[in-house]
Amino acid sequence: MKTQRRSAFIPPCIPTLVDKPPEGDRWTHEIKYDGYRTQIHLAGGYARAFTRNGHDWSTKYAPVLGGARDLIHRDAVLDGEMVVQDETGRSDFKKLATAIRWENASLVFYAFDLLSVDGNDLRKQRCEDRRDRLHELIGDPRPISPIQFSQSFEGSGAEFFAAAEKMDLEGIVSKRKASIYRSGDSKDWLKTKAYITGEFVVIGYERKRGAAPSLLLAEETDARMRYVGRAIPAVPGAQRDELWQALEFLHTSHFATPIGAGNKAAVPVQPVLKVMAKHLKGEEKLRHATVTEILRP
Structure with a gap:
């Protein structure tokens, strides 16, 4: 050719x-x-x-x-x-x-x-x-x-x-x-894009003054986990309080998978907590993502 x-x-x-x-x-x-x-x-x-x-x-x-x-x-x-x-x-x-x-x-x-x-x-x-x-x-x-x-x-x-x-x-x-x-x-x-809900692993979080708190999420594959982006928790108040308590308990010294250089304020946690997150379909990284449900480990 x-x-x-x-x-x-x-x-x-x-x-x-x-x-x-x-x-x-x-x-x-x-x-x-x-x-x-x-x-x-x-x-x-x-x-x-x-x-x-x-x-x-x-x-x-x-x-x-x-x-x-x-x-x-x-x-x-x-x-x-x-x-x-x-x-x-x-x-x-x-x-x-x-x-x-x-x-x-x-x-x-x-x-x-x-x-x-x-x-x-x-x-x-x-x-x-x-x-x-x-x-x-x-x-x-x-x-x-x-x-x-x-x-x-x-x-x-x-x-x-x-x-x-x-x-x-x-x-x-x-x-x-x-x-x-x-x-x-x-x-x-x-x-105009459709939304989809998927299951993700929480690998960290960010709580910065003047910004909504967010969870850092990863997607599990056959061989490893892949960081996919942030999502804002949108669960009832009691569950949200319980979520932050769990994340503080799961605090660790390093991330389970690389998250990129733009997350200097991120806090790593042990990758055991799973959530359901709603996000725009067809994006390589999460966009307009919200956590709709917390799954028990």
Whole structure:
């Protein structure tokens, strides 16, 4: 496969996180795929792939780039998400890193925007017009193709988000139909994410003046524990008092797993107390996380 011609990476448009999707016919909605943001460049028979931060991952995504060259016989820059899917067709973020390293033939690229075609910059065109041209370029879904068009939904954002939650998807992205493509944070693209509850081990805590107290949580894997972030206790007062007493009793001299350099005020505890925490789905680290239940060790 050809991957040698250089082309300029375009910093991506980043959707703003909101609590609920927008309504009205000025917006269109798509599934939010749980994967790695990827930009594919096709030029003169060459194909390259860039990560969200502009790193060249063409070798890692070689089968997908081969599929793109077979499907699209024009110069183009595509914006989308690289995913791996489970048996039901849902994107599975936890399997993605392994798939990239060992099974990259199982990767699928969902294209949701077209930034240029045949050397013509399309970023100043309306979002809905860019997507129409992208659909023409890719065509209707082909079950075995590693290149797919991200379908959109016209209608109530709340209804589409409810359907996405029911299907156990990460969430949705809503886009203003008339918007141009701007690199960086954008309020023309809005993401609404579902919440999920999981079980975690408490490995430490922080109680700083002027800030809500938080627990430092880790996720247990087959081989080790992995630090995943903070969560604010949201349990009744009596349980909260009991929690802090237990944590003071479990105080230890070092953390059971590395927590990073930005937690200088953190206090380590023995990793025996487990909790249930509600957090945004599809994030590598916990976001908007609250502890909803304390499990007895």
